[in-house]
Amino acid sequence: MENVNVIEASNLTKTYDGKGGISNVTLEIGEGIVYGFLGPNGAGKSTFVRTMLGLLNPTGGEGKLLGEPIGKPESREKVGYLPELFRYPDWLTGRKLLESHAELCNMPVRGRKKRIEEVIELVGLTGRDHEKIKGYSKGMSQRIGLACALLNDPKLIFLDEPTSALDPIGRKDVRDLMLYLKDQGKTIFLNSHLLNEVETVCDHVSIVHKGEHIVQGEWRQLMMIEAQVEIVIAASSNQYMNQLPEYVKHHEKKNDEGELTRWTVQMEKQEQVPALISKLASVGVPVFEVTPITPHLEDVFMHWVNQKEEGAYVDNL
Numbered sequence: 001m002e003n004v005n006v007i008e009a010s011n012l013t014k015t016y017d018g019k020g021g022i023s024n025v026t027l028e029i030g031e032g033i034v035y036g037f038l039g040p041n042g043a044g045k046s047t048f049v050r051t052m053l054g055l056l057n058p059t060g061g062e063g064k065l066l067g068e069p070i071g072k073p074e075s076r077e078k079v080g081y082l083p084e085l086f087r088y089p090d091w092l093t094g095r096k097l098l099e100s101h102a103e104l105c106n107m108p109v110r111g112r113k114k115r116i117e118e119v120i121e122l123v124g125l126t127g128r129d130h131e132k133i134k135g136y137s138k139g140m141s142q143r144i145g146l147a148c149a150l151l152n153d154p155k156l157i158f159l160d161e162p163t164s165a166l167d168p169i170g171r172k173d174v175r176d177l178m179l180y181l182k183d184q185g186k187t188i189f190l191n192s193h194l195l196n197e198v199e200t201v202c203d204h205v206s207i208v209h210k211g212e213h214i215v216q217g218e219w220r221q222l223m224m225i226e227a228q229v230e231i232v233i234a235a236s237s238n239q240y241m242n243q244l245p246e247y248v249k250h251h252e253k254k255n256d257e258g259e260l261t262r263w264t265v266q267m268e269k270q271e272q273v274p275a276l277i278s279k280l281a282s283v284g285v286p287v288f289e290v291t292p293i294t295p296h297l298e299d300v301f302m303h304w305v306n307q308k309e310e311g312a313y314v315d316n317l
């Protein structure tokens, strides 16, 4: 099967009287990807999504959803959207809201009831769907919003900060739902300011900051901002650790564990890790353990923001 891009943006820009918004976003997202659009409040995430959905007119560039130019109603036919701030008529019950949504999106009458049951179950509102939205908690409101976004069985789903109003259990439920949708082959575009949320569910990530598209790539690769490892060696080899090769930027003894000692060693690149291990082995240092140290998520984020500010070309890793 031909691999079609589900989302395409080319220098897409939307500013408000020349200010704010988001500028020059270029990206391509294939089918079945969970894509994280990560940035702090005000970075331009909602502006980008609303522009892609044709709710705002771009001030520059182009975009396509499922092969159709943005702005055309066809581009939205198989798209679901959970806005960040939404208000539904709260005198309706959850079920009535879904029924009116089914009407709005022209769902065939046959099969509607079944689909409504399905989404109610999917978002965990079974048994609460006959209650008025007025009495829903924040978490339940978010769930009914998700149910609306999924009702038409979309191929592509935009979720704008879907867990920001939720407690840890609610967050986990939404995360599990995203993973379930991914398993179903859906493409998900997730706006989030939560590093940890993006890390848990997204394969690919864009980092956005102050209206700028900073970097994009596989999250695994974006995380490799430095190569830091913990090494456990025989205590008798400690002396050698003061004569490490030049590419070792920093090293520090963590603790003594009887016959063994634990060190942290920092290099510039991941590729230098095997070289260091060979070097240690070649001079007879017994290495018992080498464990990569994952950088803090905040450090990863700031690393890429600083790179951009220093003018480095960091697009498309």
Ligand SMILES: Nc1ncnc2c1ncn2[C@@H]1O[C@H](COP(=O)(O)OP(=O)(O)OP(=O)(O)O)[C@@H](O)[C@H]1O
Residues within 6 Å of the ligand: 016, 019, 020, 021, 022, 039, 040, 041, 042, 043, 044, 045, 046, 047, 048, 084, 161
């Ligand atoms: N309608 C508007 N008129 C003027 N400026 C706007 C408008 N909407 C957004 N902005 C500005 O554009 C920038 C990006 O806002 P946007 O809401 O897209 O960011 P965001 O990353 O989604 O943040 P948040 O998660 O807080 O909504 C901000 O500086 C914001 O003040």
